[in-house]
Amino acid sequence: MHYWSPSLDVDYEFEKLVHRMHPPRVTVDQITDKKSTLIKVDSANKRGSLLEVVQVLTDLNLLIKRAYISSDGGWFMDVFHVTDQYGNKLSEDIVTDHILQSLGRRGCSFRSLRGSVGVQYASENTTIELTGRDRPGLLSEVFAVLADLKCNVVAAEIWTHNSRMASIVYITDEETGLPINDPDRLAKIKQLLLYVLKGDLDRRGAQTAVSVGFTHTQRRLHQLMYADRDYDTDEYDTVPEGSSSGRKPVVTVENCVERGYTVVNLRCPDRPKLLFDTVCTLTDMQYVVFHSTIIAEGPEAFQEFYIRHTDGCPISSEAERQRVIHCLEAAVKRRVSEGLRLELCGDDRIGLLSDVTRIFRENGLSVTRAEVTTRGSTAVNAFYVIDSSGQQVKSETIEAVRNAIGETIKVKEDETLTKSKSPAQQTGGFSLGNLFRNRSEKFLYNLGLIRSCSEVA
The missing domain is CATH 3.30.70.260 (ACT domain)
Incomplete structure (x- = not known):
C-alpha cells in the first residue's frame, strides 16, 4: 500500500x-x-x-x-x-x-529580470562550472583547452579563496556562435577540463558540470565554493604568508535563549555587495534571517542577524557555531581581490583569453580573480594578479606584459593598488607569435590537442 x-x-x-x-x-x-x-x-x-x-x-x-x-x-x-x-x-x-x-507587483516573485547584471541563460550560450584546487597557471590551461576545442568564451567569472578555485564560463561554438548542445562534444570538454583541474595535491577532488537553465553567476559561485568547503583550511590548502586573506573579519555567534534565536554579529571593512555575500552564505547553510540591522556608513560595516535553522532551532553545538563563523569569514573574503587589477579592453577575437593568460603565466603572474565579458565585438576583461610567489607585482613585469599583449589591448593598472610605473620599455622578449614554445605545449600534447610541440607557431 x-x-x-x-x-x-x-x-x-x-x-x-x-x-x-x-x-x-x-x-x-x-x-x-x-x-x-x-x-x-x-x-x-x-x-x-x-x-x-x-x-x-x-x-x-x-x-x-x-x-x-x-x-x-x-x-x-x-x-x-x-x-x-x-x-x-x-x-x-x-x-x-x-x-x-x-x-513590485509586475515582478511577482522577486526574481531578477532577464536583463539583470550577473544573469546568464543557457539558450544564449553553454554554461560550464569548474571547481578545484587553485595553482599557478590553472586559468591559462583552462582557456587553452577551450580554445583548442573550438569553444569561444563569451563571459566568465573566476574566484579563488583559501587555495580553492571556482569559475563559471559561458561558451559558444567558435564557428556558429551558437550554444554547444552535442552530448559527445560536451562530454569531451568536461573530461579534458577535469583532467586539467585534477592534481596530486587536490584531496577534495575537482568538479566540472554543464548547467541547465539560467544561473545568477555570483550567487552560483558562492554555492560552488561553499560546496567545495573553501572555508576549511588543511595541510594541503594553506594561505600564503602575507596574503590579505589572512586578515579575518570579526564574527561572533551567541544564542539568545529567551527568544530562541542565534545572534550573529559581523564587523569588517565595508565594500560593495557585502550584504549579498553574507546573506547568500546564511541561506546556503539553511538558516533563516528573522531580524537584521545593517550599518555601513563609514569605512567599516556592521551586520547583526537573528537566525534560526530551517528546522526552527537555534545553533545547538560549539562545532556548529564555529562552522558559521568560518563560513561567514569565507563569504566576506571570497570577493576581496588580492593583487593588482589589470583591465583589458579591446577588439575581441577567438583565443584572446588563452593568449593573455598564457602571457601572465610566462611572466610569473597568478590570477586570483577574473571578470570576463564581451560587449558586441569588444572584450572587456579585468584580472587581479599577484606574483607567483605571492609578492606584489613589479612595475617592470607589468610593462613586459603590456608589450607582449600588443597595442590592440590596453592594460590599465588600478591606481589604488600601485603607486608608480617604470618608463615604458621597448617591445621585445615576449610576443604572441613566439610565446608558445614552452612546457604548456607539452601539456596540450599530452592531452592530444596538438600533434607535436613544434607545430605551434
Whole structure:
C-alpha cells in the first residue's frame, strides 16, 4: 500500500496563493533621508525573500548603507537606505522604475529580470562550472583547452579563496556562435577540463558540470565554493604568508535563549555587495534571517542577524557555531581581490583569453580573480594578479606584459593598488607569435590537442 501525503504540494500551492493575494509592495522614498534613497519592501513572507531582494539591489550596483529587516510571522518587511555606486541618492528615472518592476507587483516573485547584471541563460550560450584546487597557471590551461576545442568564451567569472578555485564560463561554438548542445562534444570538454583541474595535491577532488537553465553567476559561485568547503583550511590548502586573506573579519555567534534565536554579529571593512555575500552564505547553510540591522556608513560595516535553522532551532553545538563563523569569514573574503587589477579592453577575437593568460603565466603572474565579458565585438576583461610567489607585482613585469599583449589591448593598472610605473620599455622578449614554445605545449600534447610541440607557431 502506498501512503501519499499531499502536504508539501498543498503548502507550496498555498504559499503561491498567498503571494498572489499579497504581492510585494515597494515604496521608494526620496524625502526622509537627505543622503540616501529609502526602499521599503513588504509582502507575504516566504523562504528566500531577503536574499532575492538583496540580489536585485546588488544587481543594480546599489550600495546598501543601512538596512532594517524583519520577517517574523507571516509577513516580510525591509527598509534599505541605498545610494548609487558613487554615493549619491537615486534619481527619479529608470533605476527606481527598474526596482519597482523587479520587486513590485509586475515582478511577482522577486526574481531578477532577464536583463539583470550577473544573469546568464543557457539558450544564449553553454554554461560550464569548474571547481578545484587553485595553482599557478590553472586559468591559462583552462582557456587553452577551450580554445583548442573550438569553444569561444563569451563571459566568465573566476574566484579563488583559501587555495580553492571556482569559475563559471559561458561558451559558444567558435564557428556558429551558437550554444554547444552535442552530448559527445560536451562530454569531451568536461573530461579534458577535469583532467586539467585534477592534481596530486587536490584531496577534495575537482568538479566540472554543464548547467541547465539560467544561473545568477555570483550567487552560483558562492554555492560552488561553499560546496567545495573553501572555508576549511588543511595541510594541503594553506594561505600564503602575507596574503590579505589572512586578515579575518570579526564574527561572533551567541544564542539568545529567551527568544530562541542565534545572534550573529559581523564587523569588517565595508565594500560593495557585502550584504549579498553574507546573506547568500546564511541561506546556503539553511538558516533563516528573522531580524537584521545593517550599518555601513563609514569605512567599516556592521551586520547583526537573528537566525534560526530551517528546522526552527537555534545553533545547538560549539562545532556548529564555529562552522558559521568560518563560513561567514569565507563569504566576506571570497570577493576581496588580492593583487593588482589589470583591465583589458579591446577588439575581441577567438583565443584572446588563452593568449593573455598564457602571457601572465610566462611572466610569473597568478590570477586570483577574473571578470570576463564581451560587449558586441569588444572584450572587456579585468584580472587581479599577484606574483607567483605571492609578492606584489613589479612595475617592470607589468610593462613586459603590456608589450607582449600588443597595442590592440590596453592594460590599465588600478591606481589604488600601485603607486608608480617604470618608463615604458621597448617591445621585445615576449610576443604572441613566439610565446608558445614552452612546457604548456607539452601539456596540450599530452592531452592530444596538438600533434607535436613544434607545430605551434
